[in-house]
Amino acid sequence: MATVYAASGIGRGAPTPAAASLRRGACPSIAAPMRTGDGLLVRLRPTRIGLSPSDYMAIARLAAEHGNGLIEVTARGNLQIRGLREETVSKLAAGLAEAGIDLLRGVAVETPPLSGIDPNEIVDAEPFAAAIRAAIAGHLPPLLLAPKLSIVVNGGGRLDLSDIVADIRLDAGRATDGLFWRVSVGGDARSAREVAVLANGDAIGAVLTVIEALHDLGSSARGRDLDANILRQQLRLPTCSGTILDISTPPPPLSPIGRHALGEGVALGIGLAYGQTSAVHLGTLMQGLEALGAREVRLSPHRSLLVLGLAVGMMEPAVALAGREGFWTRADEPGNAIAVCAGASGCAAGHFDTKAAADLLVAQAPDLLDGSLTVHISGCAKGCAHPQAAALTLVGQAGGVALTIDARAGDETVATVTDNALGAAFSRVAAIIQQERQHGEAARQTFERIGASAVAKAYQQGSQ
Template identity: 75%
Template sequence: MTLTVSASTDIAPAATAGRKRGFCPSLASPMPTGDGLLVRLRPARIGLKPADYVAIARLAAAYGNGLLEVTARGNLQIRGLREETVPKLAAGLAEAEIDFHRGVAVETPPLSGIDPDEIADSEPLAAAIRAAIATHLPPPLVLAPKLSIVVDAGGTLGLSDMVADIRLDAIRRSGGLCWRLSVGGDSCSAREVAAVADGDAVSAVLAVLEVLHGLGPAARGRDLDAEALRSQLGSRACPAGLGDKMIPPSPSRPVGRHRLGEGTALGVGLAYGQTSAAALERLMRGLAALGADEVRLAPHRSLIVLGLADAAIEPGIALAEREGFWTRADGPGNAIAVCAGSAGCASGRFDTKAAADLLVAQAPDLLDGSLTVHISGCAKGCAHPRAAALTLAGQGNGVALAIDARAGDEMGATVRVDGLGEALARIGALIRQERQQTNTARRALDRIGASTLAKAFRQGSQ
């Protein structure tokens, strides 16, 4: 397996005119990348029919380079577009009657409305928030392009691990449904503002958004003062209370089988978040023939297939695997967050997907699901903005490694791209030896320590 390194990080000035880091690519504002323009889409309907994905795949092949992605937050991306083909893509989507959300991202669990374990259906509240933002006058709210709101009522595939500027986490009280309002993090790290009644949730979120609007178009949840917000909410705010039933961390990632009452949802993952238009079309045609009637985008670069009878689950799994999709919840690739790398991004310093394959081959004991490995083509860390247990990031002089860090943090060791395979083999040997004494890769990593790991990584490279 050969890893390639990018010799340049430049993008043509004309292509990037008016573009700043932090904007969100869309049909109205596509993002220049190493393989053309990219658009990111969030379907207006929580689920699409397999035939809708067939239409999307054909449009991606006709007007892009035939590569599609599902992001870590469960959005759809189409790659390889050109300035003259973006309007044609938009027209094709409109003709197929596939609409997409615009404006602030309001995200809900992928099984909302059909999960017997959820505290409530998150979708009605999310829709009310979108409508309130769209009709807010005067003045219209001017907010950060990547600002996000999570409405999470828990369940099998809750969003407790998703970072958001504003979070609403469901609480079931004796007096009815309430929402824990917090800012700037996931369900554990976000700073709590207050609990609000279901009927006050929309106005409470709008109050927070108005504060962000006042702070300026770059303001995010991390910039907010939770105590000041609590005072501003007035009678809408009340303490969360120790007796509240808070939603627990998500028990599993979307890939695999999920029992929903008498039915089963099948989660399939895109290999490192990407597939071809041809493979997606074959998958969707096959799933429709097996009885699937709805497919939902899901976090962690996945799709949730609904409508399959129990007898069709195994054929569905076989079909997905033939087309290169992942179907095992414990598959090693599920533990790796990978960006497009040098093959699809002008900032990418090396072939990240080839590096991920090397990691699977050389250090499988690291990929037991107890931690996340982030492989980033550069220091921006688009695929995993938060700290990861182990991060590999492209730098000018090679690939750098760090423990419990983000791609842009200070790195502990660096190797040349052509020496990455041997470096990962040494890491794999350390983890394998340590796992004889402990039961998870996370504990093994902690026992080994950052300095020992860095020494093994760069051994022989100096």
């Protein structure tokens, strides 16, 4: 039976949601919801990698009863419920417990969404993730770690986590003498700093050593604060001895949206438009999927869901159903290239309506959204939807919507327009990309060739 309610400490003298919320940098959970413009937000991390359609129906019902009915799946594949109130958070927790939906607590240890069923994976990452969670939970003395700390255990496969940034990461590889893990800190599979390449049996102990190093640095330390050279010396473990067969630079990840052949059956990936849906749409979708034969739905990075158990003949009806309920069903959906936060419609800090701006961008500049570059639309400089740099970031400020290029939302801006001049600004940027684009070129290549200053000039031209 579910444990979240009691384990969260609610009702046992723990801080109230109000007291626990609003910690800057904290991860919103049932025990510590985050206050946003539309009330309290909680992030749910179920203990099971997949839930049934009925579980999602229960979540949708609870989100409508206790929140404002808005439900999100984040870029990292986390489920969020918005618009809760102080008095409804504990009711949500009780409802989840009653529905048998147990939640994970503590450090986020993330695995590929098709773990255990993907014929292309190197190894099922879930048992390793469970072992890491157990080692952290059982550590004495208890470890004091940053609330947003994340560990990625990347077992590879079709939807691997090579593009997900983590404080600590384990990337599986194959060597002539078996499985090995590359342990690295502070980045995605390309950018993280390598600490060690270890035989399978040494990896979990190595992760604990890295975690202890973070604990020693203090409760706000992150992977970027670690010195990989010192860690290497501390570990003193023999590196993997076999010839490495495949750990080279990972290929760009596939979109979860679409069909993925498994050992048995096919997974159908569907996306939440800009990462958000309503309780009504989610409930209707899950009811329909269940009737079509779906038995499990997994949360997936890139704001999507993976539906398992559908017979091949039920794929088309499932895709049509998802489309009717406002979900994205194409991997090349232009909106996939845009990372959007709640904005003014869902967050008190938002300076403009980010989702309306995203719709405008899709309408005015589809050529820009071919998937070769990311556009980030952020209601303010905090950049919640995409903490990394993006090719183009539109960031809300008191004076309008500013632009950063190949930078993060909080970085220096290069041009600004007022909210109501945004459509015209998008048109000008689209026009210059279209005009300068050479045959067969992706938007990113054109963008790099013409340079940031030309893009900034087009964005702001005539709108002082």
